[in-house]
Amino acid sequence: MSLKNRKLLHLSCSIVLSVLLVVTGVLLIVSCVGIYREGDSPFTRESVGAALSRIAVPGCLTLFGIVATAVLRAVFPVEEVAPRTDPYDEMTLARLKRKGTTSEVEALAHRRRVLRIEYVIALIAVTVASLLFLLKVKNYPADASYNDVVIACTLWTVLWFGLVFLHGLVTDFICRAFIKQEVRLLRETVEKTPVPAAACPLRLWLKKHKKQVLLSLRCALLVVAVVLIAFGILHGGMADVLGKAINICTECIGLG
Amino acid sequence: MGKVKNWILSHLPTKRRLIQLYAALLFNANLKGFGKGRIYQGPIKNICAPGLNCYSCPGASAACPLGALQNALTASNAKAATYMFGIILLYGMLFGRWICGFLCPFGLIQDLLHKIKTPKLKKNRVTRMLSYLKYVVLGLFVIVLPLMFAARDVILPAFCKYICPSGTLLGGIGLLGHPDNAEQLGMLGPLFTWKFVLLIIFVVASIFIYRFFCRFFCPLGALYGLFNKIALFGIKLEKPKCIDCGRCLAKCEMDIRHVGDHECINCGACIPVCPTKAISWKGSQVFIAPNEIAVVKAAAEKDAAEETQKAAERVEKTVEKRKFVTKIVAVVLMLSLLAGALVYYNVLDKGAAAAPPVETPVGDTFNPAKNQGKVTVINFWGTWCQPCKDELPHFDELATEFDGRATFLILNTEFEKEKAPDYIATHFPESKMLFGYDAGDAYFQTLGGLPGAYPMTVVLDVNGVIIARHPGAVSYEELKADIEKGLSAGPTTGLVLPGKNVGNLCYGQEFALHNAKSED
Structure with missing residues (x-):
């Protein structure tokens, strides 16, 4: 079989398998939700068995698809494409900057830095607003369902993360334009002589004594860990772990 | 083929x-x-x-x-x-x-x-x-x-x-x-x-x-x-050798910015793709003693190429031998640990401790099987379990509502034998419910509980027949309905049957009580 046909075969199998997997996943979710909506204490051996038998065919097709795809790809292999280098433009920029820089590049980098600072300020503002809200949530009524409180906290946190994520995405998108421009300029005018790095005394000292600093830090953390564990054992922390591990609160692991 | x-x-x-x-x-x-x-x-x-x-x-x-x-x-x-x-x-x-x-x-x-x-x-x-x-x-x-x-x-x-x-x-x-x-x-x-x-x-x-x-x-x-950079195990990058080609980043499927950062799961997939061998496992130099490196360096400084090559080959052979021995020892230890664990858990371990012999309790006691004429509600709980604690106030309410017609026996696990009485004294000082503990958690299993899974509530009718068993939390309305059903049960000549099915006569056991006097 020619390479082109093999690639086509791989692609077709992958697409069919993807569709089967997603469909089976959706059917599983729909079955579970369907059982739940049937009424009080709906999960029984019979209802679960009936739901599983309804999705037996797509499930078996999916399993067959997985096996068939694996066999076909083994029998008709296609050499894997080597991953491209430089997945991030920033790595390219850093590498080129070590070889030299220009005033235009510096100006672009300055504008990029300003944009990042603006992003951090917005992040701090949104975080403070969220924390203020969470502090208010602390004063929920004593008889309020804690599920409702958890849902409220989660929704607010998701909203916060969503805003931060969107803002970061937009900032990053704009910054990419700057980076691409900087990389283009540097590629045109790069020189071979490297630019010496700024000499921050603390950084130089850390670089020189890296091994000793690392060893000291590891020893210190090890001692702290051992002390905490010993203290915990003496005060019954280990027994608490055992108690929780052998006596399960079913609702606490999501069986409810 | x-x-x-x-x-x-x-x-x-x-x-x-x-x-x-x-x-x-x-x-x-x-x-x-x-x-x-x-x-x-x-x-x-x-x-x-x-x-x-x-x-x-x-x-x-x-x-x-x-x-x-x-x-x-x-x-x-x-x-x-x-x-x-x-x-x-x-x-x-x-x-x-x-x-x-x-x-x-x-x-x-x-x-x-x-x-x-x-x-x-x-x-x-x-x-x-x-x-x-x-x-x-x-x-x-x-x-x-x-x-x-x-x-x-x-x-x-x-x-x-x-x-x-x-x-x-x-x-x-x-x-x-x-x-x-x-x-x-x-x-x-x-x-x-x-x-x-x-x-x-x-x-x-x-x-x-x-x-x-x-x-x-x-x-x-x-x-x-957060500990990736200082951990003893993992991947390390030797920056002097790194040429920033980006192949390690391209190969890695995690969202790393550089090898060994907080996203790196130290899988080692980047090690073979590095063209300058700048990436290695932490501690990989532990097989070479400092004096051995010094011998190679000294030979190199003398500018004696043949001597340097021989010294390097000697060091490499020694390192390979040490690595081989270490691998054998590690594999033997790991297999021994696994074999020991499998034997212990599956052969030697007898599971949860067998229920201790039921001693004749001293003081106030209660036996569910001897509570004919009243509905008995037996609940198994623990202070570590929030749903268990959440439903106790409902039981308390029902115990007061059905006082004289229903008895509530609330049993904590053996594990909390000493801790539970304090909780009861603080939260239910004047309760109509009876509190005891289930030695060896045996009664819980006798009544069909999944070992270690709490809470569970079992309801017996006026004849001592099990009419309901609720694994997990039970609502106020559900329990009230069970109690009313139990109160309306007619006479029965039910047999004590083995197993844990609803409809069997309940096995009895004397429970020593933390609080109230037993009801005769």
């Missing part, structure tokens, strides 16, 4: 895969638990496994560090979680995210799912930003929510309860999927439905996106990632 042989040889499991399988088997060594549908309840569960492995899994041989941490934080108003902080610090400092790459059973499941041949979503800037979501999950669900509710004396391990897929897959499905536990399915409701939906999303997404849960949601990975 040659093609088949080559295919098999090129698809043999890697060392990393073997270690992952080994770890999964070691942390789930209680294989007989899968056969019996029971969790391991022995003393070794006070040790935490380093990876995400729910302790409700029938095979789990150790506790889950995340679950234990949350439970410790929920009790932090009474006791500081020093033991769990120490454990997390120790594991993080020793292994960092090497645990994610080699020891986590749920990571192994995701790796295997990702091998299914479908189009894959490659990492990009968006996934890099989304990778910070796991810190949000860590902050909110593992730290803030449990602490917030601990201040109100409410136990809420929020991550385990609302998100953790390991609990749903291994505990929920692993435990309740056993035919003997089919009756426990009645406890499932909206919470399980939500978690099952999440589990399916994680599983399907892991097929298309490498380590979907690990990269975006796992708080344990978030914690261990």
Whole structure:
């Protein structure tokens, strides 16, 4: 079989398998939700068995698809494409900057830095607003369902993360334009002589004594860990772990 | 035949895969638990496994560090979680995210799912930003929510309860999927439905996106990632040798910015692609003594090429020999540990301690089987269990409402024999309910309880026949309906039958009471 046909075969199998997997996943979710909506204490051996038998065919097709795809790809292999280098433009920029820089590049980098600072300020503002809200949530009524409180906290946190994520995405998108421009300029005018790095005394000292600093830090953390564990054992922390591990609160692991 | 042989040889499991399988088997060594549908309840569960492995899994041989941490934080108003902080610090400092790459059973499941041949979503800037979501999950669900509710004396391990897929897959499905536990399915409701939906999303997404849960949601990975740079195990990058070609970044499927950062799971996939051998395992130089390097350097300084080459070859041979011996010793130790664990959990361990002989209690006692003429409600609970504590006030209300017609016997586990009376004295000083403890948790199992799974409520009618058994929490309305049904039962000549089915006459046992006098 020619390479082109093999690639086509791989692609077709992958697409069919993807569709089967997603469909089976959706059917599983729909079955579970369907059982739940049937009424009080709906999960029984019979209802679960009936739901599983309804999705037996797509499930078996999916399993067959997985096996068939694996066999076909083994029998008709296609050499894997080597991953491209430089997945991030920033790595390219850093590498080129070590070889030299220009005033235009510096100006672009300055504008990029300003944009990042603006992003951090917005992040701090949104975080403070969220924390203020969470502090208010602390004063929920004593008889309020804690599920409702958890849902409220989660929704607010998701909203916060969503805003931060969107803002970061937009900032990053704009910054990419700057980076691409900087990389283009540097590629045109790069020189071979490297630019010496700024000499921050603390950084130089850390670089020189890296091994000793690392060893000291590891020893210190090890001692702290051992002390905490010993203290915990003496005060019954280990027994608490055992108690929780052998006596399960079913609702606490999501069986409810 | 040659093609088949080559295919098999090129698809043999890697060392990393073997270690992952080994770890999964070691942390789930209680294989007989899968056969019996029971969790391991022995003393070794006070040790935490380093990876995400729910302790409700029938095979789990150790506790889950995340679950234990949350439970410790929920009790932090009474006791500081020093033991769990120490454990997390120790594991993080020793292994960092090497645990994610080699020891986590749920990571192994995701790796295997990702091998299914479908189009894959490659990492990009968006996934890099989304990778910070796991810190949000860590902050909110593992730290803030449990602490917030601990201040109100409410136990809420929020991550385990609302998100953790390991609990749903291994505990929920692993435990309740056993035919003997089919009756426990009645406890499932909206919470399980939500978690099952999440589990399916994680599983399907892991097929298309490498380590979907690990990269975006796992708080344990978030914690261990903070220690990646200082951990003893893992990957290291020798910057003088690095030429910033970016091949390691391109090969890695995690959202790293450079090798060994907080996103790196130390899988070692980048090591063979580095053209200058700048990436290696930490501690790989431990096989070479400093004086041996000095000999090679001295020969090089003398500018004697042949001597340098001979010295280097000698050092290389010595290193190879040492590595071989170390490998043999490590393999023998690991196999011994695994064999010992399998033998201990499946052969030597006799399960939960056999119920101690019932001594004749001194003082006030109560026997459910001798309570004819009244409905008896028997509840099994524990102070660590928030749903158990939540339903006790409802029982108290019903006990007052049906005083003289129904008796409530509330039994705590053997484990809390000393702790429960304080809680009862504080919260139910004048209650009509009778409180006792279940020696060896034997009565709980006699009445059909899933060992270790609380709460459970059993209702007997006026003749002592079991008319209802509720695994999990029971609502006020449901219990009231059962009591009224029990009160209206006619005379029966029911037999005491073996087994745990509703409709049997209840086995009796004398229970020593913490509080009220027994009713005659």
